[in-house]
Amino acid sequence: MADVLLVDDDKRFLEATVQLLGLLGHTVTAADSVAQARELVSTHQYTHMILDLILPDGSGLHLLEALPTKNKTKITLITGHPSIKSIVKNLYGSNISYLIKPIDLQQLESLFEEKKFPASQQSSSVKLHFNNLVGESEAMQQVYKMIERVATTKANVMLLGESGVGKEMVAAAIHYASQVEGDFVAANCGAFSRELISSELFGHEKGAFTGATYRKAGVFEQANKGTLFLDEITEMPIDLQTNLLRVLETQKVTRLGATSSVDIEGRVVSATNRTELDIAEQGCLREDLYFRLAVFPIHIPPLRNRKSDIPLLVKYFLAGFNQEYDGALDISSASMQRLVDYDWPGNVRELRHVIHRAYIMADLQENLLVLPEKLSSPFSKVNPNTSSGIRVGKTVEEVERELIASTLEHFGGDKRQTADMLGISLKTLYNRLNSYGDVEL
Amino acid sequence: MDGEKNRFVHDLRNPLNTISINAELGKLTLERTGDVRKAISIFETILAECRQCSNVLEELNNTRFIRANEDDHQ
Numbered sequence: 001m002a003d004v005l006l007v008d009d010d011k012r013f014l015e016a017t018v019q020l021l022g023l024l025g026h027t028v029t030a031a032d033s034v035a036q037a038r039e040l041v042s043t044h045q046y047t048h049m050i051l052d053l054i055l056p057d058g059s060g061l062h063l064l065e066a067l068p069t070k071n072k073t074k075i076t077l078i079t080g081h082p083s084i085k086s087i088v089k090n091l092y093g094s095n096i097s098y099l100i101k102p103i104d105l106q107q108l109e110s111l112f113e114e115k116k117f118p119a120s121q122q123s124s125s126v127k128l129h130f131n132n133l134v135g136e137s138e139a140m141q142q143v144y145k146m147i148e149r150v151a152t153t154k155a156n157v158m159l160l161g162e163s164g165v166g167k168e169m170v171a172a173a174i175h176y177a178s179q180v181e182g183d184f185v186a187a188n189c190g191a192f193s194r195e196l197i198s199s200e201l202f203g204h205e206k207g208a209f210t211g212a213t214y215r216k217a218g219v220f221e222q223a224n225k226g227t228l229f230l231d232e233i234t235e236m237p238i239d240l241q242t243n244l245l246r247v248l249e250t251q252k253v254t255r256l257g258a259t260s261s262v263d264i265e266g267r268v269v270s271a272t273n274r275t276e277l278d279i280a281e282q283g284c285l286r287e288d289l290y291f292r293l294a295v296f297p298i299h300i301p302p303l304r305n306r307k308s309d310i311p312l313l314v315k316y317f318l319a320g321f322n323q324e325y326d327g328a329l330d331i332s333s334a335s336m337q338r339l340v341d342y343d344w345p346g347n348v349r350e351l352r353h354v355i356h357r358a359y360i361m362a363d364l365q366e367n368l369l370v371l372p373e374k375l376s377s378p379f380s381k382v383n384p385n386t387s388s389g390i391r392v393g394k395t396v397e398e399v400e401r402e403l404i405a406s407t408l409e410h411f412g413g414d415k416r417q418t419a420d421m422l423g424i425s426l427k428t429l430y431n432r433l434n435s436y437g438d439v440e441l
Numbered sequence: 442m443d444g445e446k447n448r449f450v451h452d453l454r455n456p457l458n459t460i461s462i463n464a465e466l467g468k469l470t471l472e473r474t475g476d477v478r479k480a481i482s483i484f485e486t487i488l489a490e491c492r493q494c495s496n497v498l499e500e501l502n503n504t505r506f507i508r509a510n511e512d513d514h515q
Contacts, residue, residue, distance in 0.1 A: 010455055012486060016462045023469045080454045101454050102461035105469070 002026040002112050007037040007060060008052040008078065017050075020108065034058040038066050041073075048111060050076045050099065076111055078103070126316040130173035133166070134316045135309035139301035143170065146298045151177035156248070158233075158293050159271040161300030164349030167271040168229060170300055174269055175227035182226025182266055187219045190235035197240055199256055202247065208257025220253045224264050233270040233293065234284040241286045248292045268293060303344040303351060310340045313348060317355040318369070329362050331369045342375045404432060445504070452497045456490040463487045 004021055008014045009032045021028045029046070031037040034057050041049070041063065051060035060077060067073065076097040099107050126134055129144050147170070150157055157174060159167045168186055175184040192200050199208075203218030219228055236244070247253055248268065252261040270293045272279065279285050285293075303310070314331060322328060335358075344350055358369035404422065411417040419429040467483040470476055 010459065012459045012490070013455070013462055016459065016466050016483070016486070020462060020466045020469065023466070023473055080451065101458040103458055104461050105465040108465075 002047045004028045004048045004050060005031065005037065005040055005046040006050045007031045007034070007055065007063070008050075009033065009055050010052070017103075017108075020105070024109065024112075026112065032056075034060070034062055037063055041066060046073050048074045048076065050078060050111070052078045074111070126312050126319070131176045132169045132173040134313050135306060136312065137301075137306035137309045139306040140309060143298060143300060146296070147174050147177050150174060150296045150298075151179075153296075154267060155295040156267060156293050157269045157295070158290075158297045159269060159300060160276065160297060161271075161273065162302045162347055163273045164347030165300040165302055166348050167273075167300060168231060170298065171227065171229040171269040171271065174267070175229075178227065178267065180226050180266070182224050183222065184227045184229065185219050185223035186229040186231065188231045190232035194237055194240075197236065198243060201244065202253050202255055204256035205258045208255070212257070215255075218253060218255065220247060220264050220266075221262060223266050225266055227267050227269055230268060230270040232272060234272040234274050234279060238284070238286060241289050245286065245289045245292060248289075270294075303347045307340055310344075310351065311336055313351055314339060314355060317352050318359070321356065321359045325359070327359075327362075329359060329367050329369055331358075335369055335371050338371060338375065400432070401436060404429070449497065449501055453494055456493040456497075460487050460490045460494075463490070 002021075004026050006014065006017055006021070006028055007030075008017075011032065014030050014032060018028045018030050026048075029040060029044075031040055032055075034055050037051075049063070051063060053060050064075060074097065076099055078099045078101065080101045097111055099111070127136070128134060129140075130147060133140065133144070151174060157171075159170055161167055171186070172184055187200060189197070199212070199216065199218065201218050201220060203216050203221055204212050206212060206215045222228075247264070250261075251264055253264050254261040272285075274282070274284065276297070279290060280287075303313075314336060318329065318331060339351070339354070346353070354371065354375065355369070358371050361370040361372075362368060363370050404418070407421055408415070408418045411421070415429055415433075416426055419426045422429070424432075463483050463486050467480050467487070470483065471480050
């Protein structure tokens with residue numbers, strides 16, 4: 001709520017407005033002269049200042065001069081006539097609001113309304129899909145289509161994609177598109193300690209365990225009738241997954257230490273950066289839980305597969321930083337090209353990080369971002385010198401042998417499946433293995 | 442003449458403003474707190490401001506400025 005300084009010499013107006021703003025939940029300090037107001041602003045920073053233009057000991061505008069530069073206080077002038085706007089605008093810029101007498105509630109309330117979208121994002125030409133997502137590439141259009149489809153259903157969604165592709169943003173987009181009554185609640189299953197995970201998910205009653213000094217609703221209850229986003233679902237200990245499964249099956253949550261359950265409804269959007277194959281092979285997610293959660297899987301493409309979106313994302317992030325730091329920086333076309341050419345192993349998160357860093361390092365004479373000399377992530381998984389895979393210098397026989405070995409390994413030594421996958425006959429496979437001398441017949 | 446006219450406009454606009462704010466305050470007070478005594482005192486302020494407006498208009502009616510204008514129109 002706002003912390004307002006109201007300056008007017010009309011005592012009746014002052015008194016009523018103080019009470020009115022108080023009823024609206026704001027804190028108000030009143031002053032009836034420039035001198036008194038000047039003293040108040042010298043010791044306290046208000047979020048809003050509402051000023052009469054003409055006061056007995058001078059003009060309200062004198063107060064503006066008393067404010068330190070870069071002051072964030074929102075200034076509003078009370079005036080009897082709209083024509084005063086244009087005069088003041090020339091003197092003090094357009095960053096001032098006006099209340100035109102006679103003032104009503106609607107006018108007053110409009111002073112405290114936060115704009116839904118930051119101005120710069122509104123003015124930047126980047127379109128936001130489902131209020132969260134940026135990108136017009138074919139790969140993202142597919143994602144949008146999936147979101148649109150699933151939004152009309154109650155199906156649980158599993159988001160699959162590399163680290164940094166924006167899984168939480170997609171989850172928020174699904175929530176936005178679903179237009180549900182409840183909230184969007186995000187929880188990271190990898191971030192909870194083993195002891196606390198049940199209490200975080202399902203809540204607890206006061207005294208349920210040592211340290212449970214108050215009753216707490218878990219994330220399932222918080223997201224009731226809304227969307228629960230469970231990130232890093234595969235990092236949840238496997239023996240605790242049964243509890244989660246039970247909640248999904250029964251749509252009831254029992255807080256730790258409680259005797260009765262609470263009905264819950266809503267969508268669960270889970271996410272993992274493992275592939276479906278990894279999930280199945282490594283056994284990090286119970287099969288029955290997987291089928292409950294991944295009714296509708298959505299694969300989010302890595303940034304390198306949607307390079308045409310990079311300029312849009314850069315523009316979007318840049319507008320955000322310009323807004324945050326009150327700047328007007330731009331990016332040169334050469335820098336943009338470097339960003340497009342890089343393969344972004346850390347995906348959109350890494351891109352945002354690079355833009356933020358370049359913003360801090362910017363050339364303030366040219367008003368341009370300055371990229372680091374070398375774009376690279378310490379977490380980059382791309383290592384061209386690993387022994388497996390194709391690279392110049394390997395013989396066809398070597399590559400073939402490696403391919404057979406890893407396919408065989410993948411199917412746990414099952415030669416028929418391996419032969420089928422490789423598109424060769426079982427006989428050919430045996431012949432090859434024989435020639436390598438490592439087959440047990 | 443303009444200076445005099447501006448003074449009248451100012452003298453009317455201020456009580457109207459107080460009426461407007463107090464009417465909003467009365468509405469919100471009844472809606473949010475149901476405090477009838479408080480609401481009554483707010484309505485009294487509104488009535489006092491209405492009388493103030495009426496006085497200004499009365500004064501206006503008796504000034505040369507209006508009569509001069511009327512003479513012009515005749």
